[in-house]
């Protein structure tokens with residue numbers, strides 16, 4: 506099982522689209538969400554309780570999460586030194602990555618680092634100098650021997666040219682990422698911003714995705730490799746095998762989140778959403794955690810097997826009226842149609858031996874949300 510472990514709510518950046526905005530939006534949402542306002546902002550669990558819980562899982566994978574988890578480097582080192590866990594990952598903004606120490610960095614199976622595209626795009630959302638600082642740290646950990654998977658995790662908003670952003674991170678003269686994931690910031694509220702979002706989606710994002718799918722297949726053809734662009738990678742291998750998926754981020758069935766007070770939530774974004782908690786580390790059995798299914802209109806959707814439901818958090822909080830949700834869902838349908846249109850070409854490349862099925866292999870539930 507995969508567990509996000511929330512170490513702190515503190516962060517050393519102030520990004521334009523952060524979690525605070527999500528809670529503001531909830532106030533106007535369709536459902537009332539009870540938030541535990543007494544939840545400690547810092548990790549306050551008994552480590553013995555945490556370890557007894559993790560010990561009952563034969564293969565736990567812990568992902569350090571925040572806020573910015575590297576604000577609690579002391580705790581990361583302590584947990585990595587003493588927890589009954591072999592597999593560790595981290596989702597970080599990368600600002601302090603050079604300070605953790607290669608003994609710890611090199612044991613991370615996966616590092617998801619937040620970058621939104623080229624320097625000017627990243628810095629516009631995450632603060633001046635962020636891009637260069639993060640890339641400097643990445644080069645430093647690689648020089649220190651890091652060989653695990655490094656995933657650039659992008660948040661894309663109106664103003665992002667998705668094709669330019671992905672192509673830049675995949676190939677530039679500072680550091681080129683083979684593994685990339687992106688997530689749309691769909692936290693629009695109110696009609697005018699929805700209209701702006703909708704216009705951007707149809708005139709920029711969707712055409713950009715179609716072009717990127719072509720670029721992705723072009724890399725297979727020209728270089729004989731499958732770039733690890735997660736929104737394409739997992740969905741395509743499932744389409745090739747005609748295999749439906751549950752919620753692709755794994756939340757509520759393969760991936761749970763341990764809050765700072767030891768409560769277990771289905772998703773790392775559900776900070777303090779006490780009505781959605783599924784247990785506490787003191788008493789829960791890792792193999793008996795409740796499995797959550799989508800409850801809303803997704804259950805009747807004809808592409809549920811492809812999409813998986815996109816987001817359990819959104820299913821619970823219902824942030825959009827139906828017409829706004831339809832805009833989001835149109836992007837999922839377009840992704841499915843775009844990928845389906847290149848399946849014959851991919852099958853041909855597989856048949857010719859240019860690429861192999863194993864080239865699509867990846868760790869599911871590693872923190873990539875998959876459906877943007």
Ligand code: SF4
Pocket residue numbers: 516517518519520522523524571572573598619
């Ligand atoms: S780095 Fe992450 S937690 Fe920190 S402000 Fe940015 S989005 Fe929020």
Ligand code: SF4
Pocket residue numbers: 802803804806807808809812813814815816833834837838
């Ligand atoms: S496309 Fe929309 S309605 Fe269909 S499963 Fe995904 S989120 Fe649900």
Ligand code: SF4
Pocket residue numbers: 754755756772773774815816817818819874
């Ligand atoms: S996609 Fe939704 S349910 Fe999954 S991790 Fe993200 S916010 Fe949580």
